[in-house]
Amino acid sequence: MNACTKCRKCRNKAQNTTECNRRSGEKNHITKNNVMTLPFEIALSEQKSPQEFIAYYKENEQKIDEELSKYGALKFKNVAINSTEDFEAITAALSSKFLNYVNGNSPRKKLSNHVYTSTEYDKSQIITMHNEMSYSASWPKRLFLSCITVSETGGETLLADSKEILNKMNPTIVNDIKTKGIKYIRNLHGGDGFFGNSWQDTYETTNKEEIEAYLKASEIDFTWKADNSLRIVQSRHGLNKHPDTGEDVWFNQIEHFHPCHLGDEIYEVIQSVYESPLDYPMYVTYGDGSPIDVEIIEEIVTTIDSLTVAPKWNTNELLILDNERVCHGRNSFTGDRLVLVSMS
Secondary structure (H helix, E strand, O other): OOOOHHHHHHHHHHHHOOOOOOOOOOEEOOEEOOEEOOOEEEEEEEEEOHHHHHHHHHHOHHHHHHHHHHHOEEEEEEEOOOOHHHHHHHHHHHOOOOOOOOOOOOOOOEOOOOOEEOOOOOOOOOEEEEOOOOOOOOOOOEEEEEEEEOOOEEOOEEEEEHHHHHHHOOHHHHHHHHHHOEEEEEEEEOOOOOOOOEHHHHHOOOOHHHHHHHHHHOOOEEEEOOOOOEEEEEEEOOEEEOOOOOOEEEOOOHHHHOHHHHOHHHHHHHHHHOOOHHHOOEEEEEOOOOEOOHHHHHHHHHHHHOOOEOOOOOOOEEEEEEOOOEEEEEOOEEOOOEEEEEEO
């Protein structure tokens, strides 16, 4: 998804002047202006097969967990991941409980029991920064990613520290979110819509009774509309206290859900098609239903952009993200790109 014109320029600048410089050696973590850049890199001295890497990880698991807790993003280099099967074998050994992408809001292909493509979203668009499924009542604690096919240009998985975002965000914005909360609204078409996702793809079923059971169990408000579309409304806090460190973190998808981030032209088209913002494919308000001004969205995006880094992908790498500590996005790209993801 693309940012407004102003924010797109900021992202392109971040891409061209990336802070993700690398040093050779076992580990790499660079600081700039006393803010740690991401990810923390662990370059293995020689390439390890999936089974060798699993053994290495298990032997060093306590230290790895400590570093993930400290930095929020770890990238292992020289891990032989050449296929979905390699990635699935590694992630299955590193975690025992995976989340499927039911109730997700980005187009993805499911490749195996717990492996998905990271996104099938238009390569010409930038996907804004977000914490995975932070609009939901349940979300993954960790994300595992690996790049099988590196794009010709761009395509970086963008990263930003959620704690630093909260520290730098305008206190008035933070206070409004803290006192009002956030309400996420999605209108899922019945399979023949032009904008947004269908409810069939979102919930991986055509059975409405199964969907309703899931929505009720997840305490998600929903309404079936006359055109066979489904409106779902989810209320969240917008800020979280990290379960391991106790630190307050920015944890939401506010700019991701507001269509102004798509740019003026697309936003104007959406406004002309729908009678009310509540009918947009995706929309966000404060928890009391009051609108979040476009200027606020733009300030949020600008603040997050100032902390966003764009580490380049190479093959044979495994990236692990603490989903509550680090938010992520995707840069636009050219050529083919295949990044795999599992969520646990």
